[in-house]
Amino acid sequence: MAREIPDATVARLPIYRRSLVELASTGAEMVSSAALADLAGVNAAKVRKDLSYLGTYGVRGVGYDVKFLLRQIGDALGLDIETPVVIVGMGNLGQALAHYGGFSSRGFPIVALVDASDAKVGEVVDGITISHIDDLAAIVDEHAIAVGIIATPAEAAQAVADALVAAGVRSILSFAPSVLHVPETVPLRKVDLATELQILGYYQQRESPAEGGNTDKSA
Amino acid sequence: MAREIPDATVARLPIYRRSLVELASTGAEMVSSAALADLAGVNAAKVRKDLSYLGTYGVRGVGYDVKFLLRQIGDALGLDIETPVVIVGMGNLGQALAHYGGFSSRGFPIVALVDASDAKVGEVVDGITISHIDDLAAIVDEHAIAVGIIATPAEAAQAVADALVAAGVRSILSFAPSVLHVPETVPLRKVDLATELQILGYYQQRESPAEGGNTDKSA
């Protein structure tokens, strides 16, 4: 199944995908690397190099078939099948994430919500009843959940990560401002909101000449 | 004022800072690169190299003074002064961000909330009354707002970014799933939640042998 794709390229595939979805909705059938680069906010050479890791799908002198390319990227990202998600931590952020439609619409339906507080268990958010964290293993099993989102305070995050791994979740997205240790086999990504602002602070302060670092690479 | 710090290092400074705050609260006075590396989840050589960009602050044979280092990192990130923030877009995500305490506590108080919908204007969230986006320039001016957070749908994001720049905001953090164009002088960082999940999808699907890419670099 295809070859090894560099991390930096993988991180850009979702952006190409988004651009292609947009293009497809305008009725475009073919797209050149230059046009796609423009939409995705990168340069054309990068687009060609990135796409070349997927395979030789372009047509010289013409460009890429939009629909075909969409399918190829979707396959590479494993979007051909739905990936059920559980959110752990139903504070402000967890609730917002539960309401956020962007996940389900992109193949990551939220099928369970979990919290450690008895006060929250039983409450219904966006049509889903909040369960207790102690039942995590059963819930993950029942819904065949593959991804866990951690939206707890920093102190609880490691224990939650351990519980998610033990329950059989295959990858984790954490919003907790802390370093997490998970087995090598479990892909982990972190988003720390306060950190993002602090990074901006650096560039702002020195009347920055360019984009603030590398969100490009990770989103 | 100090020399040029590489992007990758800047992105890690907030993590070192977090680790140092933790250490300080335990009463530790000195810390070695190895110990700090452990807390921050990186290796010791990286810590030393990173800190060397700030200056020669370590003591050979001993380590780094925790409090002093904290101050140096804070200075580099411009955290010596408070940086007022406005959130644009009061949907689920915007509301959650408004409630999230992690910003204010780290020097980025949220001083204004803005939305385009008349239905939302006037509503009070977390003690702040939502204003209309048309008043953005006046609000930014009045509160000396330096950072704008975009939490609108993708379609509105570019217009909002333009308005923020025009209003005099100095840097932008966007949660909208779209490519934004801003002047080179305005640092911009992007966080796209759905993109993060899609990246995980790739690694998960191939029984990944390591962390899913580079959130490390950006958070």
Next chain:
DNA sequence: CCCTGTGAAGCAGTTCACAGCG
């Protein structure tokens, strides 16, 4: 003649390994 695909050059970031100072 246009646009892809890709070797090769260039650059940035990481890691190594050790000299040097306390």
Next chain:
DNA sequence: CGCTGTGAACTGCTTCACAGGG
């Protein structure tokens, strides 16, 4: 003797530039 600071090697990503196919 321990731990920092840093040249130097290395690795991986980006950009260039052009050969080659439609």
